[in-house]
Amino acid sequence: MEIPLANTNTKAIIKNMNIKRILIILFMCFDVLSIFVLAILFYLLQPVKSNSVVFIPQGSNAKIITSLNNTKLQFSKIDQYLLLFFGHPQSGWIAVSKPILTRYEFLKELTTNKAALVNLTLIPGETSEYFLREIAAKKLNLNPDKLLDELYSQSSRKEGMLTPDTYSIPLGISERLFIKYLLEFTKKRNETISKKVFGDYTEYKFYRFIIVASIIQKEAANESEMPIVASVIYNRLNKGMKLQMDGMLNYGMNSHIKVTPQMIREDNSEFNSYKNSGLPSVSICNVSTQAILAAISPAKTNYLYFMRDKRTGTHRFNTTLAAHEKEIERQR
Known part of the structure; x- marks a missing residue:
């Protein structure tokens, strides 16, 4: 049976229209893709101002971007996905080659430039x-x-x-x-x-334990003595006695200086516990966790005095001045 010419022309026209639609859609997709690629390229070429080193935590790209933003570097969720194309960043300290890099250079260096x-x-x-x-x-x-x-x-x-x-x-x-x-x-x-x-943290309250811990740190011969030295500090404070502890004068650049009777006479700082009562307003030194725990939980004793035993290097503790003076005489 012969197909009418009109029907043939109609099918051809419809076919051409479908092809045109497909081409239009393809061109639109290409334009959108081109715009997207250009936008990404423009984004990657934006300058990033950074420190000479940055710290990268272990974890996901999202955690890394959050960490970078906490250092006042401006990054977004886009960077989280872009990092997938550069490889996973190295954790730890990363060296940054220049103070100002393009975003592309910066993201790439996160994966390659481990700092010395x-x-x-x-x-x-x-x-x-x-x-x-x-x-x-x-x-x-x-x-x-x-x-x-x-x-x-x-x-x-x-x-x-x-x-x-x-x-x-x-x-x-x-x-x-x-x-x-x-x-x-x-x-x-x-x-x-x-x-x-304690179940919570308040810096100014906790810092009082740091102050006590710093005295413990300077005076105790070892970690096992720390709670006992702490008890002496609190016992003397509760009785209104001056602490009279030499190690408190090893503050600042005096850290490794031997405390002498002359230094005790001449030092007028708040750390001279022979002249001042109570605790100083600031810590004497930086303290270990063990010293802090001793300051929080001192041993329960009645000790008010202690003296280093020259033979053992540890301390001998006493409850009375008479016993303490006897120990001093024995040491001499």
Whole structure:
């Protein structure tokens, strides 16, 4: 049967219209894709201003982006997905090659530029000034005065706000970022202790235990003595007695100086517990977790005095002045 010409033309027209529609849709998709690609390229070429090093936590890309935003770098959910194309960022300290990079360069360096690290050890009982001037500044090639200025400006207290530990710190870190990192580490440590013991954390209340802990840290011969030394401190305070503890004069740059009778006579700081009653307003040094726990939970004793035994290096504790003086004579 012969197909009418009109029907053939109609089918051809419909077919051509369908092809045109498909082509239009394809061109529209191409335009949208082109705009999207151009937008991504434009986004990746935007400048990012960064510190010379950044700290990347372990975890998902979302956690990494949140961490970067907490350092005042401006990143978005887009970066979270873009990171998938660069590979997973390395955790820890990352070296940034230039102060201003394109976003593309910055995201790429997160996956490739592991920073060179220097180990710094802050020992329990060390003062912040001595640690920053004599250890951190020299090993990290930082300005000691700027380090102290940053500590005093970023912290609510001048002493006792750092946690004794060994830190792996990147070369090239700024004074500001180094102090910020140390203070955040200590805040987490203190919050963990306080919430575990008290159920909450209030910095100014907790800091009183830091002050007591700093005296314990300077005086106790070992960790097992710490609760006993704590009991002596509280017993003397409760009786209105001066603490009269030599280690309290090892503050600031006096950290490793031998305390002498002349120093006790001439020092007029609040740390001279032979001249002043009560506790000082600030900690003497940076303290260990064990010293803090001893300050929170002292041993139950009646001791008011202690004297270092030259033979053992530990202390002998007494409840009366007469027994204490007898111990002094025995040591002589």
